[in-house]
Amino acid sequence: MAKRVWSAALLGGAALILAGCNASTTDDSDATSSVSTLDPAEQASEALLKTGGNGDDWAGIGYGYDEQRFSPLTDINDKNVGELGIAWYADLDDARGQEATPVVVDGVLYVSHAWSKVDAWDAATGKKLWAFDPQVPGDRAVNACCDVVNRGVALWGDKLFVGTIDGRLIALDKKTGKELWSTQTFDVRQPYTITGAPRVVKDMVLIGNGGAEFGVRGYVTAYDADTGKQKWRFYTVPNPNGRPDNAASDDILASKAAPTWSDEGEWKTSGGGGTVWDAIVYDKDLDQIYLGVGNGNPWNHGTRSNGVGDNLFLSSIVALDANTGAYKWHYQETPAETWDYTATQPIILAEQQVDGRPTKVLYHAPKNGFFFTIDRTTGKLVGAEPFVDGINWATGYDLKTGRPIENPEARYYKTGKPFIAIPGALGAHNWHPMSFNPATGLVYIPAQQVPQGYLQDMTELDKRKVLGFNVGTSLSGTMLPDDAAAFKAAIAATTGRLVAFDPRAGKVAWSVDYPAAWNGGTMTTAGNLVFQGTSLGRFRAYAADTGKQLLDLDMQSGIVGAPSTFRVGGVQYVAFMTSKGGAFPLAGGIAGGAARKVPNIPRLVVLKLGGTVELPPAPTTKLAWNPPAPIGTGEQIAAGKAHFGRYCQVCHGDSAIGNGFTPDLRVSGTLGNADAWKSVLLDGALKDRGMVSFAKVLTPADAEAIRAYVIERSNWTKKNLPEVSAPVGR
Numbered sequence: 001m002a003k004r005v006w007s008a009a010l011l012g013g014a015a016l017i018l019a020g021c022n023a024s025t026t027d028d029s030d031a032t033s034s035v036s037t038l039d040p041a042e043q044a045s046e047a048l049l050k051t052g053g054n055g056d057d058w059a060g061i062g063y064g065y066d067e068q069r070f071s072p073l074t075d076i077n078d079k080n081v082g083e084l085g086i087a088w089y090a091d092l093d094d095a096r097g098q099e100a101t102p103v104v105v106d107g108v109l110y111v112s113h114a115w116s117k118v119d120a121w122d123a124a125t126g127k128k129l130w131a132f133d134p135q136v137p138g139d140r141a142v143n144a145c146c147d148v149v150n151r152g153v154a155l156w157g158d159k160l161f162v163g164t165i166d167g168r169l170i171a172l173d174k175k176t177g178k179e180l181w182s183t184q185t186f187d188v189r190q191p192y193t194i195t196g197a198p199r200v201v202k203d204m205v206l207i208g209n210g211g212a213e214f215g216v217r218g219y220v221t222a223y224d225a226d227t228g229k230q231k232w233r234f235y236t237v238p239n240p241n242g243r244p245d246n247a248a249s250d251d252i253l254a255s256k257a258a259p260t261w262s263d264e265g266e267w268k269t270s271g272g273g274g275t276v277w278d279a280i281v282y283d284k285d286l287d288q289i290y291l292g293v294g295n296g297n298p299w300n301h302g303t304r305s306n307g308v309g310d311n312l313f314l315s316s317i318v319a320l321d322a323n324t325g326a327y328k329w330h331y332q333e334t335p336a337e338t339w340d341y342t343a344t345q346p347i348i349l350a351e352q353q354v355d356g357r358p359t360k361v362l363y364h365a366p367k368n369g370f371f372f373t374i375d376r377t378t379g380k381l382v383g384a385e386p387f388v389d390g391i392n393w394a395t396g397y398d399l400k401t402g403r404p405i406e407n408p409e410a411r412y413y414k415t416g417k418p419f420i421a422i423p424g425a426l427g428a429h430n431w432h433p434m435s436f437n438p439a440t441g442l443v444y445i446p447a448q449q450v451p452q453g454y455l456q457d458m459t460e461l462d463k464r465k466v467l468g469f470n471v472g473t474s475l476s477g478t479m480l481p482d483d484a485a486a487f488k489a490a491i492a493a494t495t496g497r498l499v500a501f502d503p504r505a506g507k508v509a510w511s512v513d514y515p516a517a518w519n520g521g522t523m524t525t526a527g528n529l530v531f532q533g534t535s536l537g538r539f540r541a542y543a544a545d546t547g548k549q550l551l552d553l554d555m556q557s558g559i560v561g562a563p564s565t566f567r568v569g570g571v572q573y574v575a576f577m578t579s580k581g582g583a584f585p586l587a588g589g590i591a592g593g594a595a596r597k598v599p600n601i602p603r604l605v606v607l608k609l610g611g612t613v614e615l616p617p618a619p620t621t622k623l624a625w626n627p628p629a630p631i632g633t634g635e636q637i638a639a640g641k642a643h644f645g646r647y648c649q650v651c652h653g654d655s656a657i658g659n660g661f662t663p664d665l666r667v668s669g670t671l672g673n674a675d676a677w678k679s680v681l682l683d684g685a686l687k688d689r690g691m692v693s694f695a696k697v698l699t700p701a702d703a704e705a706i707r708a709y710v711i712e713r714s715n716w717t718k719k720n721l722p723e724v725s726a727p728v729g730r
Helices: 040-051 138-143 250-260 484-493 583-587 589-597 634-647 674-681 700-720
Strands: 084-091 103-105 108-113 117-122 128-132 154-156 159-163 168-173 179-184 199-201 204-207 219-224 230-235 280-283 288-292 316-321 327-332 347-354 357-364 370-375 381-386 394-398 403-406 419-421 435-437 442-449 452-454 495-502 507-514 522-525 529-533 538-543 549-554 564-568 571-578 603-609
Touching: 040 154, 103 154, 103 564, 108 571, 154 199, 168 204, 199 280, 250 327, 280 347, 347 435, 370 394, 381 394, 435 522, 442 522, 442 529, 484 589, 495 529, 522 564, 529 571, 583 589, 634 700, 674 700
Parallel strands: none
Antiparallel strands: 084 603, 103 108, 108 117, 117 128, 154 159, 159 168, 168 179, 199 204, 204 219, 219 230, 280 288, 288 316, 316 327, 347 357, 357 370, 370 381, 394 403, 419 452, 435 442, 442 495, 495 507, 522 529, 529 538, 538 549, 564 571, 571 603
């Protein structure tokens, strides 16, 4: 029996659902054609993204190409921000994660939301102008590790671009919302997704993909903005078959990356991972593109590459020529990645004095807990300092070599011993956007503390399967033990923090602690303000220089996305979305703490000074908690726990404790009826809602064992932790 190790939170979330699509499409390639001449509307878009404009518009999800999320507006400032109130709001369709930043151009607000839907509103009045639903099949959500989210749209000329969960890159008429073209960006037979926002550069639309938890090979593609035809593609890891791809990455993968991978290992089957599911940034000064590359598959370096090599370009920043996609340089933040320490977190471009010289740099605060300053001309590491406390996988970085100074105990596949890592797989900073204020010189990071257990000792059940995470570590072996004190400790150990980091000094300037993790992204302004929403449903503003709290509004629901600000008719507004969603609410279980009790309300909210609109009363749903009588033997319950840990906890929480997001199985209406339970788990009765059949990996006896385990969990938690683990409504 594998030794049991508990952690404050489990793996990043995944939707427990299977893709049922049979068709496969490929891209038309037009890699040799020249970049189109920009029409006047496209020239205006390019100019706005390059300069950011005067603040009236918020033209890209990160404001402009530098993605600083800094607005020059000062109408709302540190003297009057306390007067903010609601100008208007709009309820959204789906109670799933809402992660996009609203984009505003010429008085029209555009935002994507769950299931890759897009809506447009009059930004000042809230009048809906149009809505677009790409009709993503519900069963595609099985491939979305961390919810059916979408992080935003891109505007270019008269077009709007959005990526969909099922891999389409779609161009819409921004005035009407009508589809102009659609390109399938990946093989739908593979467990890829798109949750990130496209970027538009020189009449090319750039998009990456996700899916590394399941087993895919990452890449980024540039498409012609007018036609949707492929211009170039860059793969982020070598071809497991050892063949060239006829892509921009062929030469560099053969010469530099391939030698850093073992000739054997599970990456030959899995594809190796390295997906670019979020960070894609254009450098207008150097005419190059930066990719933030994700984790390997499996996570476990010992299994993935037989413990051999750095495995380029996993967990790296990679610079490419913007015109051709050709490699320019890279810096690998976590060599031989083995903890899901992605480099896909937001990238900010800035200038800073380095050795007495003004230097073009990029700022990056990835999952591994260190803040990186990198010379974007050369790729040389300038600084790497911790932005959170308690990091135990490494003590720091050697600036001469650019490599981390590792704790040998952290490589659990070498020691054979369990390791509780700080940070864990959810990271010291996840996808939530950070921002940079040139006036203060500070970067505002939505940080968190979420420990994670890693266990090399896997059972047969933990090995690669056609459904569920395939990460090369034991999933069931790291579940919380049956100990009330451990449950309470998990809550106490899982916290959040707003960190104002000074890259010049290499240290935290000020910070604000939060009692729960998974707080929203940040936005900063020339009005000496930093805005952030929290997982407890508060929308706050702080003085950018000191961190003094200046605003605290109750928004009724968790906030995970980042706000934007803009001006229409001489009035400045602030816009953001509310919801609970993403990896942590899916998987966190009891570690969600106080955030578990916060309602999940998908909503777009727009504020202005003197706004007087009030939200309707918050829902007060209270679920009946009447567990069925225990069933099954001790052996069956143990088997059910193992299967639950392998397939279910990444969507329904450790120990089956829900977070008011996906159904809390302890109060499921099917729990007391074996046939009803089987109809969902094996027959796919709810596949259109994202819960597909697991008959490919579970037998009827397995399904009944899981039911026995969940019934036992419902009874145990009600008896031992009735207050802290009570089910919450959706």
